[in-house]
Every structure is written in structure tokens, then in C-alpha cells.
Amino acid sequence: MKTWVKIFDIIIILLVAIVTFFIAFRVYMNPQKQAQVLVRGQSREWTYPVGTEETITVPGPIGNTTVRLHGNRAWIETSPCDNQTCVAAGSVSRQGQWTACLPNNVLLMIHGAEDDDVDSFVW
Numbered sequence: 001m002k003t004w005v006k007i008f009d010i011i012i013i014l015l016v017a018i019v020t021f022f023i024a025f026r027v028y029m030n031p032q033k034q035a036q037v038l039v040r041g042q043s044r045e046w047t048y049p050v051g052t053e054e055t056i057t058v059p060g061p062i063g064n065t066t067v068r069l070h071g072n073r074a075w076i077e078t079s080p081c082d083n084q085t086c087v088a089a090g091s092v093s094r095q096g097q098w099t100a101c102l103p104n105n106v107l108l109m110i111h112g113a114e115d116d117d118v119d120s121f122v123w
Helices: 002-028
Strands: 036-040 045-049 054-060 063-070 073-078 098-101 106-111
Touching: 045 054, 063 106, 073 098, 073 106
Parallel strands: none
Antiparallel strands: 036 045, 036 106, 054 063, 063 073, 098 106
């Protein structure tokens, strides 16, 4: 009977070690999702990692809108709309932030990564 208990103990210890190693690998070795900039126009969509240096011309029903990605920020640089609210809105840099040129059907938003900052939705 003593031999059976020792073999069973060794099997349990090995199983616990394997499970612990697997969990540690999944938690510490799994790469984090990187935030992405999504630019959506009337007929096309662009996705870039945050931090990309790029100028995008987005065609729309009233003309071309220029979106600029620079220094972990993205913003609408120029647009053919009358009121220029989208240009005045400034840049987006955190997950969930967005801006849009509604007359030209252009959406610019950040998505894809966890953000630890507390926002107004928590309260």
C-alpha cells in the first residue's frame, strides 16, 4: 500500500507542476494586444498600429479627407466639409476615442488594447 501512495503523490505533483507551468506561460509569455487606429471611409477601411507615421487620403461623397497618424496620435488634418468640426476636434490617442467627419462619411477611432485609465463610464 505504501508504494501506491508514493506513486500517486508523484503523479499529483507532476500534474500540478505542468498546470502551473502552462498557466504561467499563458499569462507571462502571451503578447499583449496592441492598439490600432481604424480609419473608415465610404468605400474602404484602413487599420494601422498606433505609432505608425502615415498620411491617409480618404475619398468621400463631398471630396477627400486627409487623416494624419503621427506620434501615437491620429487626427483629421483637412476635410472638404463646411463647418470643419472634425478638424477642430483634435487628435485621438486612447482606446475608445473617436472623431468623425459626418458630411464626408469618415470615421477615425482607436481600438484593440486594454486601457487601464479610469473614465467617466466607471462612475
